[in-house]
Amino acid sequence: MIKRPIHLSHDFLAEVLDKDSIAVDATMGNGNDTVFLADLAKKVYAFDIQEQAVQKTSERLAQLGLNNVELILAGHQKVDAYVSELIRAAIFNLGYLPSADKSVITKPDTTLIAIEKILAQLEVGGRVAIMIYYGHEGGDMEKDAVLDYVQQLDQTVFTAMLYQPLNQINTPPFLVMIEKLR
Numbered sequence: 792m793i794k795r796p797i798h799l800s801h802d803f804l805a806e807v808l809d810k811d812s813i814a815v816d817a818t819m820g821n822g823n824d825t826v827f828l829a830d831l832a833k834k835v836y837a838f839d840i841q842e843q844a845v846q847k848t849s850e851r852l853a854q855l856g857l858n859n860v861e862l863i864l865a866g867h868q869k870v871d872a873y874v875s876e877l878i879r880a881a882i883f884n885l886g887y888l889p890s891a892d893k894s895v896i897t898k899p900d901t902t903l904i905a906i907e908k909i910l911a912q913l914e915v916g917g918r919v920a921i922m923i924y925y926g927h928e929g930g931d932m933e934k935d936a937v938l939d940y941v942q943q944l945d946q947t948v949f950t951a952m953l954y955q956p957l958n959q960i961n962t963p964p965f966l967v968m969i970e971k972l973r
């Protein structure tokens with residue numbers, strides 16, 4: 792069956808991850824992406840601004856016996872204060888955490904700072920996956936800001952791709968994929 796954007800985001804990152812690599816989950820939430828990255832990478836740094844996300848993800852990791860993750864209760868825009876190594880792969884799931892306070896959403900300004908910092912710290916050959924959910928209030932603005940930013944990346948340094956449902960009703964999430972070339 793054709794892949795959903797969320798599944799392609801994982802496949803895209805899995806292709807470059809190995810047990811020497813550093814990965815970043817920029818939006819930890821319930822920890823789905825954190826667990827996925829922790830299975831494949833040497834070390835994962837996971838960020839969220841909600842205590843609930845850190846709690847939930849910490850429990851999941853403990854149940855699975857995964858101890859290569861640093862859970863950081865801080866905004867992803869501060870990524871450079873916590874991660875000093877080069878990054879092989881990073882993922883963003885923008886929007887709100889369905890099981891929590893829906894008014895806590897990712898915001899264009901801080902999202903762009905985080906993307907910019909992560910791209911600057913990305914290894915050559917490293918990849919970033921950005922899942923864009925935009926059905927909520929403010930989501931459209933964030934979607935446009937991210938697309939504008941990614942579209943102006945230097946094509947000699949980054950390749951950027953879009954994977955988006957075309958005939959689905961409502962506002963299905965879609966995927967932006969970026970790879971660093973040099």
Ligand SMILES: C[S@@+](CC[C@H](N)C(=O)[O-])C[C@H]1O[C@@H](n2cnc3c(N)ncnc32)[C@H](O)[C@@H]1O
Pocket residue numbers: 817818819820821822823824825838839840841844865866867868884885886887888889895896897898901
């Ligand atoms: C769509 S959810 C992430 C879902 C998550 N990947 C999962 O597997 O459950 C978006 C998350 O981003 C978090 N968030 C909002 N602003 C943030 C920021 N500046 N830095 C880091 N996380 C942020 C929210 O608290 C929320 O948990």
